[in-house]
Amino acid sequence: MSAEILAVGTEILLGDIVNTNAQYISKELAKLGIDVYYQTVVGDNPKRLERALYEAFERADIVITTGGMGPTRDDITKEICAKYFEKEFVLDEKAYEMLKSFFEKINKEMTENNIKQVYVPEGSIVMYNHNGTAPGIILEGKGKTLIMLPGPPREMKPMFEEYAIPFFKKKSEYTFVSRVLRVARVGESKTEYMLRDLIDSQTNPTIATYVKNVEAIVRITAKAKSEEEANRLIDPVAEEIYRRFGKSIYAEGETNIQNTVCKKLIEDNITIACAESCTGGLVAAAFTDMPGISSVFKEGAVTYSNEAKMKMLGVKKETLDKYGAVSPETAAEMAEGIAKTSGCEIGVSTTGIAGPGGGTEEKPVGLVYIGFYRNGVVKTKKLNYPGLRETVRARTVDAVFNFIRNELEGIDNGD
């Protein structure tokens, strides 16, 4: 089975937004064993959309559209697609009720054009939208399958998970099972190098590596008649990869280093607090991204000014005067300070120069110190990430969580 992803939206063609939906859907389809041969983007133009849709159905068994499902007259995906399948529109009662209560809840007037969204082609499977107003639609006919999804990722993704994935799973006689091993802080070329012999001799399961931010990802995919059989094929390969990477593999599946650390802290009931300068709230935001973290994450201090560092964390004036705010000494006092004032077991800190201004020859943009306090011992680490402000901040957050993970796992963090 092959699929084509067809994004509808002039805003993509104008370069106002990136088509991240295509990436998400491609990845999910790969896991299901469905080949994607084309991704296409077309504007809110009836003729060109129609042409793209017909072309897509010529090339693929399944077409997945995103966007053009909203209330405005530009939103024409449903109309064009219904025409292809020669279907009339009917009002979906459940979608209508959901739309009404959505507007009641946000306390806004439901303008007339919104009603358009709850009309669906007859014979559709309706995918109800719990995060927005436009329902999605699955249509089958002419030997083809069409999945229409709304454009906003926060509506599209949950809908795809709830409806489209089970829909495809039910259809296939084969199961594709993927196991993802996440390798912390080892580059892609080195990861590939360490697995080259396995990759070269792969048939079923297959092994693929790629890099995401600061981690490498190894995906093992097996095709089999049952999940059990697929897992039996995967097990020995995964074992061999674990043997080669050891503790560098920090988790399996869809997660990241932040979530992995947060889960471990919650499980082991280790309390933690953070004090941030250059990351300015991003470390706290990463902790609090995790539901249930409130049992162990007690507080965060964003101490942008020197005054705040002294007042909120007890950093000494002499330390700031002698070594400066961006120094291992300040990072250490920040980490210890937040641990003590919050009464938490662990305190972590960041201080650095995120740029674009503020750099000197001695302390350039990208220089960051992180601090880690636990049980009366404080450690610091110097980082140097050249790049944009955004990059410096994001990489520092990754480094902090990596540091915490290593400490929790007894892995040496270096100097």
Place this chain on the structure above:
Amino acid sequence: MSAEILAVGTEILLGDIVNTNAQYISKELAKLGIDVYYQTVVGDNPKRLERALYEAFERADIVITTGGMGPTRDDITKEICAKYFEKEFVLDEKAYEMLKSFFEKINKEMTENNIKQVYVPEGSIVMYNHNGTAPGIILEGKGKTLIMLPGPPREMKPMFEEYAIPFFKKKSEYTFVSRVLRVARVGESKTEYMLRDLIDSQTNPTIATYVKNVEAIVRITAKAKSEEEANRLIDPVAEEIYRRFGKSIYAEGETNIQNTVCKKLIEDNITIACAESCTGGLVAAAFTDMPGISSVFKEGAVTYSNEAKMKMLGVKKETLDKYGAVSPETAAEMAEGIAKTSGCEIGVSTTGIAGPGGGTEEKPVGLVYIGFYRNGVVKTKKLNYPGLRETVRARTVDAVFNFIRNELEGIDNGD
């Protein structure tokens, strides 16, 4: 003139990377007044690439390819494209010299397969690559133009700027000017509704609306012989739109509500601090995303626990006991507390239930209160955003910055 962007790369179809190249090129072409009607992605497969290329030339005057220009056998873009134009390959001397010195510079051996990159179709305009090994190529013929660019963004973008933009500018007799008006907290359907008569009668300039997070964007685009003339066409339309939306239009051009608020605070030297519960650092992170904010943003407190709320912000135990942490009373004391402890003019706060757990009938997931303190007066606002934890948190941040903007501009924030 219309263009199609054709990305070549199986890694995009697998969802391993996002096609950000298409966004960059689309945006640049929009500025040049070249319409992009399609973006397509195809894998490293000769037949499908050939089909996609021929289809693209049927639909567009200009085709811009990215990727598939490297040294490996998978890199086939040049071969397929040369076939379309019926051209033979010749060695480009300058590209060859650059390739040799590139390998000398990085101190690596130049393997034989690299030479393939410096063969170009005869009659090409060669775009030399200062950031990698594969040169780009411009080819004209059969009434069509083809621009072939390498895949890595850090090679593609500088090449596009150095060669492709001047190439197109020389060709065009018209200038296209766009003005973007950003409308805060008015939905897309209402925005379109309010502009329907203008949109229906548009010719030059054209008006398009779309939604990005919680704002609506109105883009007015005029085609003219000069920038001045284009602006003269835009002015009365923009004026009319301002008349209808008034102060809801918070900015023009590429920005967002956070940046707009931060700039205003810096300009007017108004100091600010924040106290967060449910947003857990995201409000502070949004402030500190702005370079130079340290002159006015002094500190942030992430007070996840009740203890932290009392200790860091002076929230009263009785308030927490009587009304709970998620209440207007607590939001008010948090905002006042952070303003007073930081010595800042403004204090803002968030407290709410981000979910997925923690909701009750009385206080459901998505219920959030924000607080705003200034000059001895404290205001609060109740929000209710149904949705995922991520959505609740992100929307709350937007609401906070909107609230601040309204206060700074003297716009009523409601109750």
